[in-house]
Every structure is written in structure tokens, then in C-alpha cells.
Amino acid sequence: MSLSDSRPGTLCTMAPPSGPLSPLKKLQSWGKPNQAKKITPTETERCIESLIAVFQKYAGREITNSRNTLSKTEFLAFMNAELPSFTQNQEPGVLDRMMKKLDLNSDGQLTFDEFLNLIGGLAEACHASFTRAQPVKKI
Ligand SMILES: [Ca+2]
Secondary structure: OOOOOOOOOOOHOOOOOOOOOOHHHHHHOOOHHHHHOOOOOOOOHHHHHHHHHHHHHHHOOOOOOOOOEOOHHHHHHHHHHHHHHHHHOOOOOHHHHHHHHHOOOOOEEEOOOHHHHHHHHHHHHHHHHHHHHHOOOOO
């Protein structure tokens, strides 16, 4: 898997989700109902919210499938729309093999936990690529 041609920072620059489905906002405002509007989410919190929101967006596409898991069709839609710089450079069958590898219990569905393994693997590959690209400073 190579992400060397992917754009740095794109994984965490999506707009944060809004509306009543923001669990971090609920968490932040827990016990502080009057201060909820004053709290600004951190970058890390926005990234977590974005991951949850994008998972829910694609998991909820097929009305015949669970809203809490990604079917293979939903997974392919996610990969092609959200990670085009990765998917466009892959050989045929790579996404099918990725789905099988990520689907740890082989039920044909990706739970959020299984989905996070994909995100973790991509983040790890991006991090390795970025650290290789940075010259070592000698003092
Ligand atoms: Ca599964």
C-alpha cells in the first residue's frame, strides 16, 4: 500500500459534523448544559467526529443494510469517494482483498471497529511517508 502521492492533511481536514448526532458535543456538555455553546472542539476531537460522521454517512446508504456497518458496496463507495488518491492507483481486486482483510469476523460487514483498522493503517502509512520525506536536522 503506497500513499506517497496522497495529499498531506486531507484525512483530517473534513468539515466537522453538525447537528444532534455529535457524540463528542454531548460528552463535552455533559454536566455543563449552560456551557455547551462556549466549548470549541479541539482538532483531535473534530477528527474523531469526522471519522464517526463519514462512517455513519456511508453505513446508512443502503436501507436494506444495517446503519451501523458498511456492506461491501458501501465500503467501495466510501473508498472511491473519500480516498480517490489511494483507489485510483490500485490494481483491480485490491479493494476486494482489503474488505476481506478488514472484515475480521468474515460476516461481509465492516463494523466501526473494523473500519478503524483501515483508518489506522492508512494513518500509519501516511505518517511513515511523511517522516521519510522530512530531512533529518543535524545540530
Ligand atoms: Ca465484520
